[in-house]
Structures are given as C-alpha cells and as structure tokens.
Amino acid sequence: MNAEPNMTLDVDECWDCLRSTTIGCLAVVVGEGADLHPDIFPVNYAIEHSSVVFRSGGGTKIEAIHDHPQVAFEVDGYDPETGNAWSVVLKGHAKPIIRTDELLDTISLDVTPWQAGKKNQFVRIIAEEVTGRRFPVADSTSWDTPLSGTGRAPRE
Template identity: 45%
Template sequence: MHNDPPQAPTEVLAAGACWDLLRGVSVGHLAVLVDGYPEVFPVNYKVDHDTVLFRTGEGTKLRAAGGPLAVALEADGHDDAQAWSVLVKGKAVILEPSEELLTGAGLTLFPWQSGEKNHFVRIVPTSVSGRRFTITSPLTWWNHVEHGAAG
C-alpha cells in the first residue's frame, strides 16, 4: 500500500508559454538528420520574433541545418518544484549577415565554444509544444529489496 500524495498532472503548455520559457534560457539541443541518422548538438540560441536564432561555424551542423530536412530544437529548465521541456520543430534557414541581424538578436548571441561562428541560422517553426510537470521526490522511486541468501 502506498501513501504517496497524488501528483499534479502534466501541464500541456500553450505556444505563448513555450516562447516565454525559451526566452528564459539560452542553451538548447539542435536535432538534425545526417546520413539518415539523428545527431544532436548543443547550441546557444536567442528567441527572435517567435523564431530561434543560433550561430555556428562550418561543419556537420551547418550542412545538415541548411539542407532540405526539418530540424528540431529542445530546451529544458527547472526550479525546486517544477520542470519543463519545450520542442520547436521547423525549417532552418541560413541567413545572410545584415545590419538588422548584427544589431538585433545577433548582437547578443554568444556561443560558449571558441572558434569562428560566422553563420547565423534561424529556425522557422512549424510547431511549438511544451510540457511542465511537478518534480517527484527521489524517495518515490525507492524500492527496498531484500537480498536473500542463494539456496
């Protein structure tokens, strides 16, 4: 018999709440397909007019993002009581540097890794979804197993 308190149901977030949460963190995980297999890269990003903007250098991430296939960006966060996860699915567009880009969101977009990150990529979403849930106490998952002597 369990005396655990009932857990609050998972909250499905509206798009506006998803964008608000995405604005509150700066690191997500970009998922792309490379040779038919998923690859995931951490990226620093900024929300810019309900799109996601990140910088990258030459390489696998840029080639995959600039291809014809859809991409996804996932970001998470939590406090002491709740956790959330937001998923942005859409098409990535490689941008030409412009005055507007370099004085707007691009001005404060700083990758953590050194090196040339001269390419700006915008994810134009086709869907945005998110969930928020109460964090369960680790003790909820504790199972006491008695170890009997082997016979």
C-alpha cells in the first residue's frame, strides 16, 4: 500500500470525490425551541453543476429544510489499492425544486432512492463551502493493547 500522509483536498478534488459515489449523509436541524437538535439521513444523490440533488418523500427531511435550510452533507470513501480514505463535507443552503423547468432538468438525474415509497420531492443543496481530506487508514494492529484478543465474560 502506498498510503499518502494526511492531505487537504482542494475544491476540485472534493467535487471529484462527490461525483465518485451516490450515497451521502444529509445533516439537518429539526425541532423547535428547546427541542431543536441535529439529525442525519442517508440519501442517494447526484451532482448537478455545483450542487447536490436528492429525491425524498415528505416528512422530517423536507420539513427540516423548510424550517432551517442551512444543511451539511458528508460523503466518505476508501481506496483499498492505496489504503487511503477520504471525507468531504459540503455546507450550503437546501431548497426544494419546484419550478417546472428545473424539475424537467432534474428528472433525468439518477437519484433513485433505495427505500420504496412515494419520493416525489426533489431538493437541491447549493454549495457555499466544500472541504475535504484524504488520509491513510491505520493498520488495525496499531490499536492493539495488552488486552486485545482476550476473552470477555458473558453479560448477564
């Protein structure tokens, strides 16, 4: 393995990583007042220009975006040939796609959700900040301790 040292990715490399896969995690803010808290959802997505597009049914994600459109989106990957992993975080403004011309452009994107059900709402995350890094994955033996591999008593 030719693992590189920790490396900050430039914006173009971040977008290349985002284009290399189709599953990411959407972080939104849900709730109101004292019950305000973050929540995270896996979504299938596609890249269109400098934005992330995904498809969803109504519910928590869509309500959260309506109430708090500032979101974060994370995608991670691993290259077994080099032993390197990468992580990209996009922060931006999410908005439902509702104009007919935008919907017609978006419908051709491959954003087929894994979960069955009515997924008739499209959302675009307009990137305001994109950051990422690539790093070597540590050999699991580097975390070994004198107690590694010892048996444990069963829980009662």
